[in-house]
Amino acid sequence: MRTAPPDYASAALLSDLVPAAAIALGAGGILDDGARSRAARLGLDTEARVAVVVLIDGMGSRLLRDRAAHAPFLRGLLSGAGTLSAGFPSTTANSLSSLGTGMLPGAHGVMGYRLLDPSRDVVFNQLTWDPEVDPEAWVPDATLFERLAAAEVDVVSLGEPKFAGRGLNQASLRGGRFRGSQTLAERIAHAREEVRRPGRRLVYLYWGALDRTGHVHGVDSWEWLEELEHLDGQLSELASALPPDVELLVTADHGMVDVPHGARIDLADEPDLRSGVRAVGGEPRAVHLYTEPGAQDEVCAAYRSAVGDRALVLTRGDAIAQGFFGPVRSANRERIGDLLVVCDDGFGIVDSAHDSPAALALVGHHGGITERELDIPLLRLRG
Template sequence: MFNAPRYGTGSLADLLPSVLAGFGVPGETDRLGLGIAADRVCVLLIDGLGASALAANPGAAPFLSGLASATLTAGFPSTTATSLSSLGVGVPPGEHGIIGYLVRVPGQDRLINTLRWSPHGEGPRVDLRSELVPEQFQPTATVFERAAAHGITVTQVAPSYQNGSGLTRASLRGCAFRDSFSVGDLIDGIGIALRTGTRSLVYAYHADLDTTGHARGPASDAWLLELAHVDRLAAEIAERLPPDAALLVTADHGMVELDERIDFDHHSELRAGVQQLGGEPRARHVYTEPGAAQDVAAAWHEILGTDFAVLPRAEVIDRGWFGPIVAPHIADRIGDVVVAARTAHGIIRSGAEPIQSMMIGHHGSLTPAELDIPLCTFRS
């Protein structure tokens, strides 16, 4: 079963514009009806925390489960680089242009890993920030830039590898950056940042739940234990909030465990007519040979059956998966054929993507387990 992203009324892209409306920033509207008017707000993003997984495990997360909560949707694909861009820019993927994990940029013959801002493939990792300038690839002003322009002190508290990264420069720019080296340092850094300036907005990121889900699966004991740590992390932050502050806890996507893997690298019928395979196992961008898109779509539909939606680019755009607006230069980044998993299946590449192919937990598609994310609110 698929859900539709609720762009404009209930998606991750609507969260920070709604927060800015609470700060009284001109031109911003409270799209989510948060009704939060506070001088200090922290948005804590827990990578990989799906709404259904949180709801199913209240004993592991008593603090978060006890908060006032709502369910938002990520966008499509439900993957970290796309979701963080939707959060940071405040618009759907069709407008910010980070439309997947691995994408082909028109004019280049290679796939770009948008999370690492590097070419995909074998060989040493190459930094593309000078060649593929992040601020040009995604030129729309971020929510953080808009906040800073109106006198709000904005801070990102996150691991040091995100400081100045291509994705940060593209979609999360406009913040002062505070490195976090541990959970304790993250908690302390949030508290310090919240007390900076007369009005402050803090965006904080925590990755361990997602890492555990990929490696052990979101149904594992390890994942539940990590969820308990995440819950305590949120409670510790809440206990240390300054007066008249708000904590909003959300996520970028949920996760599912695969029960069947179709290996593109060992399936000649799937490879026929395909130049490059982007995206990730649950949501693939299929870039075809010139004139081959229709034949490729027909072949993939016949081979994959009802376990996957196999749609041409134009139909995906018409369905609004990437948002109500898709700029022409961004449409060119979308696969000629887009494939999204309906069931617990995935299209792996054991040769080209060996580590990803071995992962237990995956995300990217439009099923509720992947698309629905929590929004938990705490006021000091």
């Protein structure tokens, strides 16, 4: 199994994408020298009046290339495509925070699907959020959208109305204007309107249906292919409307792998794996275990025995030292589990005593460090 964390030092990263777009828009002054240097690795050195960043949840590079016959528009962009790396864990909350802040996971602090709030000793969902948590205190740094807006770049986010100004959006993607829509056709129509308006602009468009379909039906399903075909057609409509001074950038937040239900450990059936664990966070392929005082070594031994070569079991200190999250701020350290379980291909950990029936029924998962989860495309088109 793969045991190395993402290559934050030399790979082109999702966290570099909006900085690269800022440079193309003539707003590179919002970046420090390090961010400008990292952004240069993406090769987006063409000046643009408008940059459109489209993030398709769950559209990993390997998935797209393997199924490119179903996506003629996207297939036409593959010959000049680049590959970016998501961070660890390869999950939406982490990746969107890296996109919106330009930071690595240990710096922005959104290091999983469910994380511990150390001040309350409560694990909460980083996507659905917790009203007791102030998003701007959880991710306190100015976002890239805020910094671009302060530099007189018009920033507009296109997404679901329920996410406007709350939760993760307010934590990691705050800044600029928000236009809500329910369907992809509506969202594409909004993007087409925005690229025609005068002035410098960053348009951010998020679409999540491909990820949801993969979770429910699996990435090897006809339903996933059908959603990819629909998405491809809509993106083609957007591309046909781009003026010549507009740069279209299509990427994703992570890929996905199918995990057969028979290849999972259910903690509800394994009392030895619940002993000494006060809370479970993360997700099925990247589990955060928060242990009782003094129980870490015993829990670590139990998990290593149970998972064998199907997963890595790391202490918090080892995960930080090996660079899984990049440099970790001291304020974010205790959000990480005392132990991390990072699953190999086709394996996951669930808990039927606490997970919902809908969550237990899911087929597709992500969060791990396989290429199918970490590698995401960077597709470019000039209007």
